[in-house]
Amino acid sequence: MEQIKCQCGHNNPPGTDLCASCGRPLTEKEKRKKLADMRYEGSARRSQTYNKSIVDKVWNFFSSVKIGIAIIVAILVAASIGTILPQQLFIPAQGEEAVREYYADVYGSFGAVYHFLGFHDLYSSYWFQALIGMLGISLIIASLDRGVPLYKSLKNQRVLRHESFMKRQRFFGAGEAEPDALDASAQELENMKYKVRREKNGILAEKGRFSRWGPYVNHAGLIIFLIGVMLRALPGFYIDESLWVREGEMRAIPGAPGYYLASENFEVTTYSGEGDEEVYGEALEEAGTVVKDYKTDAVLYQVPEGSPPGATDNLEKVKEYEIEVNHPLQFDGYNVYQMDYRLNELSSMTFALTNKETGESRGELTVDLSDPQHIYELEDGSTVELIGYYPDFSGFAENGEPQTATPIPNNPGFLVEMTTPETPEGETSFIVIRETVEPFGENEYKLTFQSAETRDVSGLVIRKDVTLPILILGGIIFMIGVTQGMYFNHRRIWIQEKADGTVLVAGHTNKNWFALKKELDKTTETAGLPPAADQQEEAKQKEKEGENRYDVG
Amino acid sequence: MTLVEWSSNLLLTAFFAYLAGTLLFGGAVRGNKEGSFASESRWGRIAITVTVIGFLANLGYFFTRWAASGHIPLSNMFEFTAAFGMMLVGGFILIYFIYRTPALGMVVLPVALLVIAYASMFPRDISPLIPALQSYWLPIHVSTVVIAEGILAISAGAGLIYLLKNVDMKKKSKQRLWLEILMYALFLVLGFVVANSYFMLTDYEAAFDYVDKEGEAASVVYDMPPLFGMNEGVALDESTMEPIFEVPAFINGSKLTAVAWSVIVGTILYGLVRLVFRRRVAEMLQPLVRNTNSQLMDEVGYRSVIIGFPVFSLGALIFAMIWAQEAWGRFWGWDPKEVWALITWLFYAAYLHLRLGKGWQGEKSAWLAVGGFAIIMFNLVAVNLIIAGLHSYA
Numbered sequence: 001m002e003q004i005k006c007q008c009g010h011n012n013p014p015g016t017d018l019c020a021s022c023g024r025p026l027t028e029k030e031k032r033k034k035l036a037d038m039r040y041e042g043s044a045r046r047s048q049t050y051n052k053s054i055v056d057k058v059w060n061f062f063s064s065v066k067i068g069i070a071i072i073v074a075i076l077v078a079a080s081i082g083t084i085l086p087q088q089l090f091i092p093a094q095g096e097e098a099v100r101e102y103y104a105d106v107y108g109s110f111g112a113v114y115h116f117l118g119f120h121d122l123y124s125s126y127w128f129q130a131l132i133g134m135l136g137i138s139l140i141i142a143s144l145d146r147g148v149p150l151y152k153s154l155k156n157q158r159v160l161r162h163e164s165f166m167k168r169q170r171f172f173g174a175g176e177a178e179p180d181a182l183d184a185s186a187q188e189l190e191n192m193k194y195k196v197r198r199e200k201n202g203i204l205a206e207k208g209r210f211s212r213w214g215p216y217v218n219h220a221g222l223i224i225f226l227i228g229v230m231l232r233a234l235p236g237f238y239i240d241e242s243l244w245v246r247e248g249e250m251r252a253i254p255g256a257p258g259y260y261l262a263s264e265n266f267e268v269t270t271y272s273g274e275g276d277e278e279v280y281g282e283a284l285e286e287a288g289t290v291v292k293d294y295k296t297d298a299v300l301y302q303v304p305e306g307s308p309p310g311a312t313d314n315l316e317k318v319k320e321y322e323i324e325v326n327h328p329l330q331f332d333g334y335n336v337y338q339m340d341y342r343l344n345e346l347s348s349m350t351f352a353l354t355n356k357e358t359g360e361s362r363g364e365l366t367v368d369l370s371d372p373q374h375i376y377e378l379e380d381g382s383t384v385e386l387i388g389y390y391p392d393f394s395g396f397a398e399n400g401e402p403q404t405a406t407p408i409p410n411n412p413g414f415l416v417e418m419t420t421p422e423t424p425e426g427e428t429s430f431i432v433i434r435e436t437v438e439p440f441g442e443n444e445y446k447l448t449f450q451s452a453e454t455r456d457v458s459g460l461v462i463r464k465d466v467t468l469p470i471l472i473l474g475g476i477i478f479m480i481g482v483t484q485g486m487y488f489n490h491r492r493i494w495i496q497e498k499a500d501g502t503v504l505v506a507g508h509t510n511k512n513w514f515a516l517k518k519e520l521d522k523t524t525e526t527a528g529l530p531p532a533a534d535q536q537e538e539a540k541q542k543e544k545e546g547e548n549r550y551d552v553g
Numbered sequence: 554m555t556l557v558e559w560s561s562n563l564l565l566t567a568f569f570a571y572l573a574g575t576l577l578f579g580g581a582v583r584g585n586k587e588g589s590f591a592s593e594s595r596w597g598r599i600a601i602t603v604t605v606i607g608f609l610a611n612l613g614y615f616f617t618r619w620a621a622s623g624h625i626p627l628s629n630m631f632e633f634t635a636a637f638g639m640m641l642v643g644g645f646i647l648i649y650f651i652y653r654t655p656a657l658g659m660v661v662l663p664v665a666l667l668v669i670a671y672a673s674m675f676p677r678d679i680s681p682l683i684p685a686l687q688s689y690w691l692p693i694h695v696s697t698v699v700i701a702e703g704i705l706a707i708s709a710g711a712g713l714i715y716l717l718k719n720v721d722m723k724k725k726s727k728q729r730l731w732l733e734i735l736m737y738a739l740f741l742v743l744g745f746v747v748a749n750s751y752f753m754l755t756d757y758e759a760a761f762d763y764v765d766k767e768g769e770a771a772s773v774v775y776d777m778p779p780l781f782g783m784n785e786g787v788a789l790d791e792s793t794m795e796p797i798f799e800v801p802a803f804i805n806g807s808k809l810t811a812v813a814w815s816v817i818v819g820t821i822l823y824g825l826v827r828l829v830f831r832r833r834v835a836e837m838l839q840p841l842v843r844n845t846n847s848q849l850m851d852e853v854g855y856r857s858v859i860i861g862f863p864v865f866s867l868g869a870l871i872f873a874m875i876w877a878q879e880a881w882g883r884f885w886g887w888d889p890k891e892v893w894a895l896i897t898w899l900f901y902a903a904y905l906h907l908r909l910g911k912g913w914q915g916e917k918s919a920w921l922a923v924g925g926f927a928i929i930m931f932n933l934v935a936v937n938l939i940i941a942g943l944h945s946y947a
């Protein structure tokens with residue numbers, strides 16, 4: 001297609017509605033309109049001009065506001081469906097099969113259908129992510145389609161516009177004026193912080209043009225944000241690990257090679273309802289105990305540079321820190337969050353090897369539950385050999401072997417062989433709390449429980465998110481964009497004196513006509529210009545009187 | 554008086570001031586009807602003065618309670634809902650000083666009254682903060698959200714006036730039906746307040762043991778007569794009435810009972826009004842808005858969305874994400890409350906695009922604004938009470 005040459009001599013790209021320089025309507029359709037379509041200054045948008053190739057079709061699809069809104073609404077509806085039942089993440093069941101059963105058991109056939117449709121994990125489903133992706137594409141294409149031509153036209157605009165352009169503005173007036181009205185209005189407009197440009201017999205007063213870039217800036221922010229979110233799916237950009245450390249224990253920090261974390265102490269406090277906390281008295285009575293705080297006294301260690309992998313003997317202390325909810329430990333881009341805890345986990349158990357008949361003791365042994373020894377030597381050559389250790393004993397398998405449910409010492413079971421000078425062949429026994437099983441017949445000796453030590457376990461989460469700066473940047477740009485586009489607006493006032501002495505006044509704004517009207521009225525009054533009327537209101541008024549209908553806008 | 558008592562009395566003062574304000578704004582609008590604009594501005598001036606005094610008392614409630622509890626009073630259902638009511642009035646005052654629209658006061662103040670009354674139905678004890686809430690992001694995030702929601706809700710007020718004025722009450726239409734449904738919905742909230750107050754004053758209580766959805770034994774106390782029983786519920790007291798229906802374990806019978814009572818009482822109240830006046834409620838309100846300027850209402854509605862949207866984005870999404878990142882190490886977790894904040898935000902984004910891109914102004918835009926308010930209320934009521942999540946205040 002060819003460039004369109006306007007009568008004023010300006011060359012416009014194909015598809016232009018209003019000449020970028022003088023504002024004359026260039027198409028038949030535009031000429032027929034009573035009011036000029038000022039939304040994109042009548043500039044040529046690719047989507048409105050080409051519709052031949054596949055690329056054109058895709059471009060036009062994504063640049064359409066209708067499609068954009070449809071995508072937004074689709075995301076909105078999908079997101080709300082995901083809240084009807086709790087997402088998989090929030091239910092106690094683990095594992096595919098268990099999850100499926102959970103939905104069917106708890107929520108009946110509705111739950112089964114919900115699960116069948118994949119709504120239990122809606123937000124990570126491919127179709128939901130595809131919708132988000134389409135939103136991103138739509139944002140990019142729609143912004144380019146409008147933003148680029150809009151920028152060119154606003155840059156090219158001339159002070160003197162063609163009469164037809166001015167007449168077709170929403171605020172327009174024409175008539176006699178005071179002799180030095182142009183000077184006076186320039187002055188008045190400058191007082192109201194307008195940027196005033198003069199050319200021969202005309203004035204263009206403009207303010208807040210930057211607000212026109214608001215939507216494009218905010219869309220750019222959203223695009224940057226979405227890019228950040230997408231990057232998180234790549235390996236290394238986002239680390240999310242969890243770690244349970246017991247008091248007095250040191251563990252390698254998962255996801256952070258070379259770092260170790262020791263817990264010196266873990267503490268939970270609850271609200272007492274006394275002293276300062278007396279105001280909470282009634283609420284506490286209702287709720288029972290309420291946790292006030294929980295925290296871990298942690299020490300962070302690092303393997304010094306150059307030491308062989310896995311060596312932990314000469315760790316360097318990096319820092320001590322009290323990890324608390326809302327106060328994560330930070331190091332080298334990592335954050336360690338206090339998330340959970342388990343109180344009073346068994347840490348060690350002490351038994352005495354005693355003769356069942358006489359009650360005589362052959363000495364005591366203490367089993368460290370996180371690091372049990374294989375053999376414990378007692379007095380006079382007696383030994384207790386730990387053949388099997390089942391931290392969370394859950395019963396015997398069919399072949400008679402003891403089973404453990406988890407590696408956590410909730411219900412420790414010990415299979416032991418006890419040897420004493422009296423019983424040199426050894427006796428086998430299986431011990432769990434409050435119970436002893438003697439699988440091979442009556443024994444002479446048994447292990448008698450003496451005492452146990454407990455300690456608290458702190459549940460920590462380790463996260464590193466390299467994309468955070470991108471997300472923050474996107475967020476800031478978005479906020480700048482919405483502020484710029486919504487709290488400011490672009491107002492323009494054109495004044496022109498024709499050869500016969502008639503003065504034309506026109507005004508346009510992209511938002512807040514109410515405020516523009518006030519300023520325009522003030523200018524015309526002070527400077528003695530012909531008053532401008534709201535042509536859109538007049539048209540509506542006529543329509544209303546004609547058909548006696550309600551104004552539906 | 555202790556600080557806590559001061560605080561309750563100030564809230565009560567605010568409540569009565571808003572009540573008076575409603576009537577005075579009504580007077581201002583009526584004055585207008587006779588064509589005497591002098592009376593409009595005089596009544597309007599008194600009305601806004603009373604409203605501002607009420608708002609100051611309301612702020613007084615807020616800050617005294619803050620001082621008493623040691624944390625910003627936005628941590629349970631009562632506090633959050635009451636603050637929303639307060640910000641509705643705040644938003645209205647802001648718009649009033651720009652546009653001088655008494656009719657808006659006549660619509661917004663009663664809704665604010667209803668919201669505050671609704672809030673007062675929840676336990677008003679000062680509750681301690683769980684660890685996750687102990688952050689300076691609590692006041693920053695939650696107060697920005699209530700301010701934004703208050704401003705956004707004003708657009709619904711303006712929209713409602715627009716619709717009351719422009720929907721033809723003489724002709725049967727979808728619009729007329731929906732407008733009446735909207736009025737009925739307000740009666741349901743009133744029904745909840747009335748039913749709850751009645752049973753609260755008569756000290757109704759019924760305790761049940763039941764089996765919850767994970768199959769564990771649990772107990773619950775009803776404060777309204779049990780229409781819906783909990784799963785395998787057993788009353789602890791023989792004299793308790795037998796629930797009429799039993800519901801499956803995943804439905805909370807006690808909450809459903811509260812909903813049912815609200816519907817029953819609200820419907821009776823609505824029915825009575827219709828019987829006595831023999832006209833649709835919307836039709837009865839129509840004369841009050843006869844002299845409002847539709848175009849101005851449309852503008853006010855749009856302006857409040859424009860002012861509210863950036864504030865909402867900042868508070869409900871950005872601040873929320875920063876806090877979530879700090880407390881849990883993830884800025885977003887698809888928790889229902891988060892999702893509904895996103896839905897609200899997307900909804901208003903759609904509103905803006907429909908208006909700017911598709912020219913949806915006037916009536917269509919007014920319906921959208923009312924829809925936005927419905928989403929905000931849903932968020933406050935249903936998501937908090939029914940779809941429990943991290944933020945659930947109840």
Ligand code: HEM
Pocket residue numbers: 062063064065066067068069071072135138139142146214215218219222482485486899902905906909910
């Ligand atoms: C959640 C996503 C989106 C948000 C938060 C958003 C936000 C905004 C905002 C705040 C405005 C300014 C509105 C006003 O000034 O009244 C705007 C304008 C606009 N948006 Fe979006 N937008 C989103 C998605 C989209 C999409 C998917 C499209 C694709 C078609 C789109 C196309 C536009 C257009 C064409 C404008 C008008 C630009 C102008 O007047 O120059 N937006 N957007």
